[in-house]
Amino acid sequence: MKRTYSFASISRRNFILGAGATAASAQISRAFGSPAQTASSRERLHTFDYADVQLTGGPLKDQFDRVHASYLALDNDRLLKVYRQRAGLPAPGQDMGGWYDANGFVPGHSLGQYISGLSRYARSTGDPAATAKVRALVRGYSATLGPENYPYASKVASTTWPCYILDKYEIGLLDAYNLAGVREARELLPRVIEGALPYIPDHGYDRGPKSPKQAPYDETYILPENLFNSYALTGNRQYLDLARKYLLNAEFFAPLAQSQNVLPGEHAYSHVIALSSAAKAYLVLGDSQHLEAIQHAWDMLVATQQYASGGWGPKEKFVQPHTGQLYDSLNATTDHFETPCGCYAQMKLARYLLRFTGESRYGDGLERVLYNTLLGAKDTDGNGNYFYYSNYHALAQKGYYPQKWPCCSGTLVQGVADYPRNIYFHDADGLYVNLFTPSEVRWNMNGTSIHLVQQTEYPYRDSTALRVVAPTPIEFTLYVRIPAWISAAPQIFVNGGPISIRAEKGTFAAVHRTWKNNDVLEVTLPFAFRTEPVDDLHPETAALMRGPLMYVAATPPADLYSTPLRLPQGLRPLLGSSSIFEYPMAQTNLQFRPWYTIQNERYNTYFHLQKTDA
Numbered sequence: 001m002k003r004t005y006s007f008a009s010i011s012r013r014n015f016i017l018g019a020g021a022t023a024a025s026a027q028i029s030r031a032f033g034s035p036a037q038t039a040s041s042r043e044r045l046h047t048f049d050y051a052d053v054q055l056t057g058g059p060l061k062d063q064f065d066r067v068h069a070s071y072l073a074l075d076n077d078r079l080l081k082v083y084r085q086r087a088g089l090p091a092p093g094q095d096m097g098g099w100y101d102a103n104g105f106v107p108g109h110s111l112g113q114y115i116s117g118l119s120r121y122a123r124s125t126g127d128p129a130a131t132a133k134v135r136a137l138v139r140g141y142s143a144t145l146g147p148e149n150y151p152y153a154s155k156v157a158s159t160t161w162p163c164y165i166l167d168k169y170e171i172g173l174l175d176a177y178n179l180a181g182v183r184e185a186r187e188l189l190p191r192v193i194e195g196a197l198p199y200i201p202d203h204g205y206d207r208g209p210k211s212p213k214q215a216p217y218d219e220t221y222i223l224p225e226n227l228f229n230s231y232a233l234t235g236n237r238q239y240l241d242l243a244r245k246y247l248l249n250a251e252f253f254a255p256l257a258q259s260q261n262v263l264p265g266e267h268a269y270s271h272v273i274a275l276s277s278a279a280k281a282y283l284v285l286g287d288s289q290h291l292e293a294i295q296h297a298w299d300m301l302v303a304t305q306q307y308a309s310g311g312w313g314p315k316e317k318f319v320q321p322h323t324g325q326l327y328d329s330l331n332a333t334t335d336h337f338e339t340p341c342g343c344y345a346q347m348k349l350a351r352y353l354l355r356f357t358g359e360s361r362y363g364d365g366l367e368r369v370l371y372n373t374l375l376g377a378k379d380t381d382g383n384g385n386y387f388y389y390s391n392y393h394a395l396a397q398k399g400y401y402p403q404k405w406p407c408c409s410g411t412l413v414q415g416v417a418d419y420p421r422n423i424y425f426h427d428a429d430g431l432y433v434n435l436f437t438p439s440e441v442r443w444n445m446n447g448t449s450i451h452l453v454q455q456t457e458y459p460y461r462d463s464t465a466l467r468v469v470a471p472t473p474i475e476f477t478l479y480v481r482i483p484a485w486i487s488a489a490p491q492i493f494v495n496g497g498p499i500s501i502r503a504e505k506g507t508f509a510a511v512h513r514t515w516k517n518n519d520v521l522e523v524t525l526p527f528a529f530r531t532e533p534v535d536d537l538h539p540e541t542a543a544l545m546r547g548p549l550m551y552v553a554a555t556p557p558a559d560l561y562s563t564p565l566r567l568p569q570g571l572r573p574l575l576g577s578s579s580i581f582e583y584p585m586a587q588t589n590l591q592f593r594p595w596y597t598i599q600n601e602r603y604n605t606y607f608h609l610q611k612t613d614a
Helices: 019-032 035-041 058-072 076-087 111-125 128-142 162-178 183-199 224-234 237-246 249-257 268-285 288-305 325-332 339-357 360-372 408-417
Strands: 053-055 424-426 430-433 439-445 448-456 463-469 474-482 491-494 507-515 520-524 529-533 541-546 549-554 581-584 589-594 606-608
Touching (some): 053 058, 058 408, 076 128, 111 162, 111 408, 128 162, 162 183, 162 224, 183 224, 224 237, 237 268, 249 288, 268 339, 288 339, 288 360, 360 549, 430 439, 448 474, 463 474, 474 520
Parallel strands (some): 430 474
Antiparallel strands (some): 053 439, 424 430, 474 507, 529 541, 541 549, 541 606, 549 589, 581 589
C-alpha cells in the first residue's frame, strides 16, 4: 500500500550521538533546566525507587509473585524468533502464534514491554535471573537490527503500527538500562529510534473519528512520554523536538484544559495512556495546559465514564455522558474494560496526579482500579493465552482473549511490577502511605536511615499497623490516606493510645512527631457496604461496594439481573469468613464475593435494586 504522508522532515543525519550527546545535554540543561531539576520543581510528592519498597504478603504480593514467575518462564528463543526470521538469522524455538507471529496482527509488538516488566522486577526483587533474562533479550534483539538499524519484526513496518511498537521498544530499553543495569540498552536506544524514523509520520494526529482519512491506523500521540524519557537519558535534542511534535495538543489536551469533554467516541485506552504524555510534558516543559488537561480528564473519567470497578470504555470507546450508554452496555457487549492495559494507564495517570497535587482522591482512584480490575485478571496459561476484557454482563465468566499474545500480555507484567511504586510516596517533610498492604519501605531523611514496616489484613480487615524502625529518634510526618468511602470516623492510635488529629475522609491525615524505634501507628478505616449506580439515568441498577472492593454475586441464578434485591440491607456475613457475604433467597442463599477472587465461576456485577420506602 502506498503511503500518502511524508517523512522528509526527519533525517538520520540530524542525530547527535556519542560525545556530541553529552555536549548537547549540557546545552539543553542550561536552556531548559535539567530534566531532574524540572521534574523536582513541579512535584509535591515523589515516588520511591523500585528497590526501596518490598511487598511482604497479601493478595498484591501473591499476584506479583505469580506474574514474576510466569514471565521468567517465557522462552527467549520464542520471543526473539520472529525478529531472527526477519533478519535471516538462525531462529530456533516454537512459533509464538497469535498477534506476535510473523503473520500475526502486530508481529513482535510486546517484546519491549516484556523487557520493561522484567527490568522492573529485576530492580524491585534483586532477582539475578530477571536481570540475566533482560540482558539476553536486549542482546538477542540487538543482533537482529543489521546495518540499517531496522527495529521491527515485520518486513513491512508500515503495516505494523510503527509508532505503537516504537514506544514499547523505548520503554523496554529505558528500563533495561535504568533498572536492570544493562549497559547495551543505552547504546541500542538511539539505533532503534533512528531505524524507526523512516516509518513513522512526520506529524502527529488523532487516530479517532476526527482523523484525516489518509493517515494510517496508528497512535502517534502515545510517543511523547518515552521520547521525553529518551531525551532525559541521552541529551539528544531531536528526541525533545519529536516529543513536542507528537503531543496531541490541538485535538485533545487544549480542549480538556478548557473543561471541554472530548472523550466520547475516542479509543479509550490509547487516549488515557496519552494523558501520561501530557503529564510528562508538564514535567519537562512546564506548560500548565498539560496539567489542567490531565486533571480535567480524570474528573471526566470518574464522573461520566467509569463502572464501579474503576474501569471504562465498553467496546474500547468512551461513551456520551448522561445518555444511559453505560447502562446500555451491560447488555450490548461483554467487552467492558481492557483490563491490564486500561489499569496500567489509569495507575500511571493517578501516580502523576498524586505527584503533582498531593491529593488523596487520586490514591482512592488508583486503589479502586487496581483491586477491581488488574488484581482479578485471570492468570496466563504460559502459552500465550491472556485475560483481556473485564465483563460486567449478567452471568459473566472470566476467560482468555481469542488470540494469543494480545496487547494486554505486555501491560500485565508492567502493571503488576508497578505495584510497589503505588504504595508509598515522600516529600521533604515525611512519608505518605497510599495503599494498605503488607510491605516495607526504606528511605533516608536528614541523614537518618528509616525503615517502615506495614502489617495488615486489608482489604478484608479495616485496619493497618505501621511500625517505624530507626537507629535514633527522628522527627517527621507520617501521612495516611483516609479514603472518601469510609463509613465512620477513622481511629488513629500511636503505641496503643488514641491521638486526636485532623483525619477527614478524602485527605491524607498527618501524624507529626519525633518517632522512636519500634513506634507503631495504627489506623482503622471503617468499612460498610454501599451501592453505586451504573450511571445517572439508572439509579436502580447498581453495583455493590465494600471499602475499596467491588462485590459480585457468584454462581447466580439466570434471572438474578431482573430480580429486585434489598442491597445492601439484606446481606449477612458468611459464618467463618471475613470476605464472603450471603443474601437469603427463596431457593438458596446467594453468595457475594470480591470480584478479584472470582476464578472460573459465573458472576453478576450489577443488580436491580428493590425500591424502599422513603
